[in-house]
Amino acid sequence: MIVAGCDVGSLTSKAVVMKDGAILGHAVVKSKARPWESAEKVMGLALENAGLKQSDIERSVGTGYGRGKIPFVDRTLSEITCHARGAKWLVPSVRTVIDVGGQDCKAMKLDPDGRIDKFVANDKCASGTGRFLEVMAKVVGVSLEDLGDMSRRARHPVTFANACTVWAQADVIRHLNDGVAVEDIAAGVNAAMTTRIVTLVNNLNVEKDVCMTGGVAKNQGILSGIEKQLGFRMKRIRRYDPQIAGAIGAALLAADGEEGEER
Amino acid sequence: MIVAGCDVGSLSAKVAILKNGDMIGSAVVRCGTDPDASAKAALRDALAGTGLSAEDVEYFVTTGYGRKRISFGNHEESEIVCHARGAVAQAESVRMLIDIGGQDAKAIRFDEDGRVERYFYNDKCASGTGRFLEIIAEALEIELEDLGALSRQATKDLLLSNQCVIFAETEILSLVSEGMEIPDIVKALHRSVARRTSAMAKSIGLSHDIAMSGGVAKNVGMFDALQEALKCDMVRLDKPQVNGAYGAALIAADIVASGGNRPQD
Numbered sequence: 001m002i003v004a005g006c007d008v009g010s011l012t013s014k015a016v017v018m019k020d021g022a023i024l025g026h027a028v029v030k031s032k033a034r035p036w037e038s039a040e041k042v043m044g045l046a047l048e049n050a051g052l053k054q055s056d057i058e059r060s061v062g063t064g065y066g067r068g069k070i071p072f073v074d075r076t077l078s079e080i081t082c083h084a085r086g087a088k089w090l091v092p093s094v095r096t097v098i099d100v101g102g103q104d105c106k107a108m109k110l111d112p113d114g115r116i117d118k119f120v121a122n123d124k125c126a127s128g129t130g131r132f133l134e135v136m137a138k139v140v141g142v143s144l145e146d147l148g149d150m151s152r153r154a155r156h157p158v159t160f161a162n163a164c165t166v167w168a169q170a171d172v173i174r175h176l177n178d179g180v181a182v183e184d185i186a187a188g189v190n191a192a193m194t195t196r197i198v199t200l201v202n203n204l205n206v207e208k209d210v211c212m213t214g215g216v217a218k219n220q221g222i223l224s225g226i227e228k229q230l231g232f233r234m235k236r237i238r239r240y241d242p243q244i245a246g247a248i249g250a251a252l253l254a255a256d257g258e259e260g261e262e263r
Numbered sequence: 264m265i266v267a268g269c270d271v272g273s274l275s276a277k278v279a280i281l282k283n284g285d286m287i288g289s290a291v292v293r294c295g296t297d298p299d300a301s302a303k304a305a306l307r308d309a310l311a312g313t314g315l316s317a318e319d320v321e322y323f324v325t326t327g328y329g330r331k332r333i334s335f336g337n338h339e340e341s342e343i344v345c346h347a348r349g350a351v352a353q354a355e356s357v358r359m360l361i362d363i364g365g366q367d368a369k370a371i372r373f374d375e376d377g378r379v380e381r382y383f384y385n386d387k388c389a390s391g392t393g394r395f396l397e398i399i400a401e402a403l404e405i406e407l408e409d410l411g412a413l414s415r416q417a418t419k420d421l422l423l424s425n426q427c428v429i430f431a432e433t434e435i436l437s438l439v440s441e442g443m444e445i446p447d448i449v450k451a452l453h454r455s456v457a458r459r460t461s462a463m464a465k466s467i468g469l470s471h472d473i474a475m476s477g478g479v480a481k482n483v484g485m486f487d488a489l490q491e492a493l494k495c496d497m498v499r500l501d502k503p504q505v506n507g508a509y510g511a512a513l514i515a516a517d518i519v520a521s522g523g524n525r526p527q528d
């Protein structure tokens with residue numbers, strides 16, 4: 001059976017096409033202002049990648065921030081459900097999933113069968129979300145990827161007094177004006193980000209194995225920062241882009257015939 | 264007896280000069296990078312036209328975020344204490360003050376003598392502070408001073424769904440691109456800040472009358488929104504922005520009158 005998952009997030013949209021538990025094609029695009037346009041575009045690319053067309057898809061599930069506005073899916077499910085399912089497929093031993101997206105941060109605890117036991121989320125405050133990194137990269141004047149790389153070359157990382165993105169932004173500007181090395185600022189940004197994520201995650205009784213999904217999971221500086229604060233290593237998702245975990249979960253749940261909100 | 268109070272905040276420095284208990288001069292200047300220089304500039308402006316010079320000032324009480332870096336102060340006092348004292352002196356019926364500054368917000372409850380009973384202070388989150396207004400004004404390319412008048416032109420009640428300044432900025436820009444009217448958006452912005460500050464005030468228990476201080480108090484849109492959120496009429500202070508400096512100056516007068524006994528001594 002050929003199935004598809006489409007995850008329309010605030011910053012990026014992801015689509016996955018699967019057949020009998022294997023990925024045939026996937027794609028990630030920057031989200032547009034209109035969620036349905038993002039969905040059509042990313043699904044088109046994933047289908048092209050798989051060498052299929054829309055009519056080959058038997059079932060599909062939509063998820064993410066813009067899930068209510070995806071025209072072609074049969075059902076929609078929450079990001080929590082989809083990320084948990086996707087993470088379990090990517091890392092079968094996983095018990096805690098940390099998902100950091102462009103505009104939110106969530107952590108889910110799974111039972112040994114992959115059912116969600118408990119979850120915590122922050123979507124109220126930009127601090128600890130991809131948005132924080134984005135704002136800081138813009139102030140420093142580097143790309144998001146470079147910000148992560150630069151942090152590893154820091155010698156005297158700066159400390160931010162405050163988690164608030166607005167205040168941290170002012171701190172960064174002050175540090176730049178004072179001539180502080182950008183590497184040291186980047187490391188400070190990463191440290192502030194990881195502290196915020198780990199503070200949220202620690203509201204769960206974290207159990208191993210832990211893995212991280214979402215776009216921010218591609219940032220090595222953040223990954224190792226979280227590991228340092230947790231005190232152990234996480235399972236790295238290497239087989240596929242950790243950013244497509246939600247879309248993978250959506251595709252798997254489509255195959256399961258999981259009941260969601262019918263469209 | 265000539266005394267002065269100096270309140271150096273994150274964005275502006277304020278000075279009030281008292282002669283035998285009456286305010287004879289005051290000034291507000293935008294802060295530079297050096298709090299001491301900003302305080303001196305405010306002092307110079309406050310003295311202008313009084314016929315006095317800095318040497319005539321018998322006693323200085325300093326307060327605010329930058330108080331530790333003012334070179335000419337005789338005594339430091341917390342801004343919470345100064346604001347409470349200043350508010351009761353400006354309007355004797357006031358028992359609660361909401362102060363929205365450039366980088367913080369406070370709610371202070373006090374007795375009829377201006378003694379602080381309880382207070383709540385937020386400097387952790389930019390939402391609910393003057394910075395929220397500044398950032399949005401900048402994004403909308405509106406002068407900060409025009410926000411109040413604009414919000415009074417609103418015809419619709421919009422509601423912002425995001426409390427975080429960063430998220431709200433994006434939300435507001437998308438409201439603009441959807442064709443919403445600027446006055447309606449500005450009113451929604453004020454209501455959003457008011458929602459946050461009123462929650463803070465309610466958390467320590469409201470006590471009437473309520474007044475507003477800080478530079479943001481000059482913004483009529485903010486004043487309206489706060490009255491709406493608190494469901495009461497608020498008192499307007501004549502000099503909301505120098506309230507803290509005025510309180511500091513009153514404390515300076517007390518110290519001089521008591522022969523130099525400082526409050527904590």
